[in-house]
Amino acid sequence: MDDFDFFMDEQVEEKExxxxxxxxxxxxxxxxxxSEKLKNDFPTLKQYITISFLESQTKELAEILGVPLLDPKxxxxxxxxEIKGAKENGLL
Amino acid sequence: xDYYSSPRWTAEIADCSMPMTMDTYSNCSFKCIYCFSQFQxxxxxxxxxxxxxxxxxxxxxxxxxIWEHPETSQFGEYVKGxxxxxxxxxxxxxxxxxxxxxxTLELLRWLRKxxxxxxxxxxxxxxxxxxxxRYTELFKDNPNWNCKFSIITLEAEKAKIVEAGVDSPQKRLxxxxxxxxxxxxxxxxxxxxxxxxxxxxxYLDLIREARNRGATAMSTEFFCVERRSNVLKERxxxxxxxxxxxxxxxxxxxxxxxxxxxxxxxxxxxxxxNMKQVCDEIGMRFxxxxxxxxxxxxxxSCCGLPPTFNYSRGQWCEALMIAKKNGTVRYSEVREDIxxxxxxxxxxxxxxxxxxxxxxxAKFQGMSMADYMRWLWNNPDNGxxxxxxxxGVLYPKGKDENGDLIYEYQExxxxxxxxxxxxxxxxx
Numbered sequence: 001m002d003d004f005d006f007f008m009d010e011q012v013e014e015k016e017x018x019x020x021x022x023x024x025x026x027x028x029x030x031x032x033x034x035s036e037k038l039k040n041d042f043p044t045l046k047q048y049i050t051i052s053f054l055e056s057q058t059k060e061l062a063e064i065l066g067v068p069l070l071d072p073k074x075x076x077x078x079x080x081x082e083i084k085g086a087k088e089n090g091l092l
Numbered sequence: 093x094d095y096y097s098s099p100r101w102t103a104e105i106a107d108c109s110m111p112m113t114m115d116t117y118s119n120c121s122f123k124c125i126y127c128f129s130q131f132q133x134x135x136x137x138x139x140x141x142x143x144x145x146x147x148x149x150x151x152x153x154x155x156x157x158i159w160e161h162p163e164t165s166q167f168g169e170y171v172k173g174x175x176x177x178x179x180x181x182x183x184x185x186x187x188x189x190x191x192x193x194x195x196t197l198e199l200l201r202w203l204r205k206x207x208x209x210x211x212x213x214x215x216x217x218x219x220x221x222x223x224x225x226r227y228t229e230l231f232k233d234n235p236n237w238n239c240k241f242s243i244i245t246l247e248a249e250k251a252k253i254v255e256a257g258v259d260s261p262q263k264r265l266x267x268x269x270x271x272x273x274x275x276x277x278x279x280x281x282x283x284x285x286x287x288x289x290x291x292x293x294x295y296l297d298l299i300r301e302a303r304n305r306g307a308t309a310m311s312t313e314f315f316c317v318e319r320r321s322n323v324l325k326e327r328x329x330x331x332x333x334x335x336x337x338x339x340x341x342x343x344x345x346x347x348x349x350x351x352x353x354x355x356x357x358x359x360x361x362x363x364x365x366n367m368k369q370v371c372d373e374i375g376m377r378f379x380x381x382x383x384x385x386x387x388x389x390x391x392x393s394c395c396g397l398p399p400t401f402n403y404s405r406g407q408w409c410e411a412l413m414i415a416k417k418n419g420t421v422r423y424s425e426v427r428e429d430i431x432x433x434x435x436x437x438x439x440x441x442x443x444x445x446x447x448x449x450x451x452x453x454a455k456f457q458g459m460s461m462a463d464y465m466r467w468l469w470n471n472p473d474n475g476x477x478x479x480x481x482x483x484g485v486l487y488p489k490g491k492d493e494n495g496d497l498i499y500e501y502q503e504x505x506x507x508x509x510x511x512x513x514x515x516x517x518x519x520x
């Protein structure tokens with residue numbers, strides 16, 4: 001019993017996780033290199049704002065933004081041009 | 093009559109040399125287990141019709157109108173510019189539906205007669221049409237029509253299981269030979285998707301044999317696994333059995349993304365090197381459509397068209413080729429085709445293009461497709477930018493006088509060096 005290799009099963013399991021791999025992949029580390037992670041100096045600008053509000057504030061917020069409608073049950077999305085257009089066209 | 097809407101702008105417009113892509117039918121009779129179009133068509137509104145094998149075809153009159161009245165179509169400038177069109181993006185135009193309905197034949201006859209200089213690159217697994225003179229007479233001595241033949245293994249027994257509705261690889265090699273003899277615009281071996289365990293171990297012999305039969309180019313791309321596709325999940329055990337290991341688990345473990353699973357570069361590299369080496373030896377143009385190792389392409393059309401074809405140069409594969417040659421690339425070097433062909437319509441109204449959710453719609457509202465391409469160029473964190481798409485092979489190193497990014501080719505991320513050559517070792 002003293003000679004029993006307690007790690008044997010674990011080793012066999014690891015080795016046979018993907019049996020019959022083609023020869024091109026045998027004996028190489030298949031994990032991606034750390035250097036593959038991407039970093040650059042030109043991050044995408046977020047270009048949006050988030051405004052949280054209570055249901056009771058819905059009408060008041062719509063008036064402040066100058067948009068005809070806000071639905072408190074959904075995510076409301078307006079572009080800059082839409083808000084600008086709504087103000088210019090007197091939709092308030 | 094309820095028609096199928098095509099052509100469309102490909103979702104891969106950022107790095108595609110043939111962004112105008114055409115399908116005759118809404119469904120494909122071949123039903124290959126790995127087919128990416130079943131991921132798209134097997135979900136959402138059209139799911140039931142697709143899975144029930146319902147077939148619609150394009151409206152021939154609407155199709156003809158693109159050429160006859162280009163001012164009425166988003167594709168008008170593109171066809172006026174005689175740019176190459178892709179035919180066979182989501183369905184095979186030479187499948188058994190075509191045998192039954194013949195709609196592709198009708199459209200090809202019309203194009204051949206009225207617009208013979210319209211360049212087309214077909215993609216097919218069909219073989220029967222090469223024994224049908226009604227089709228072959230249209231291709232004979234026609235340098236403007238190229239054809240890609242998809243074969244992913246030489247082993248007929250494997251193909252029979254993953255491509256149950258398709259003729260054997262041997263018959264498809266015969267088809268390459270027949271096509272090559274027509275003296276048309278070139279036959280390309282489309283070894284896509286490359287599936288480890290299925291394409292191995294015969295892929296190099298397949299390339300050699302395709303060359304022997306007359307193919308002048310090959311294009312490859314590694315299999316991607318869409319986790320959200322129930323159709324694929326249900327059938328994946330067939331692939332696992334053929335591989336002799338659990339390929340799904342392999343993708344889960346070694347992919348760089350975890351929704352649409354794509355294997356990492358290290359796994360692909362030995363296969364790409366082998367394929368490139370064989371192509372160099374046998375004098376075949378080599379192309380990688382995969383975003384990884386796309387820099388191996390002989391020129392800026394990863395579907396395998398030669399540079400003599402009039403494909404779109406306004407895309408990132410072309411940019412990658414310019415950077416491979418010169419070390420850097422600027423937006424001004426690829427923008428000409430973008431401004432000519434993609435400025436006349438809004439990105440959010442592009443035919444067949446995914447519009448995204450509310451936030452995306454608001455963000456890109458009012459942008460033309462050309463504006464969108466420029467936005468992608470200048471936002472390297474986006475998955476479709478030259479930087480992220482090619483996993484850092486093009487690196488944004490600064491801005492030019494117009495405020496557009498300048499990308500630099502990174503030799504330390506690939507085995508293909510910067511050189512005056514296209515990278516394949518041959519002059520094309």
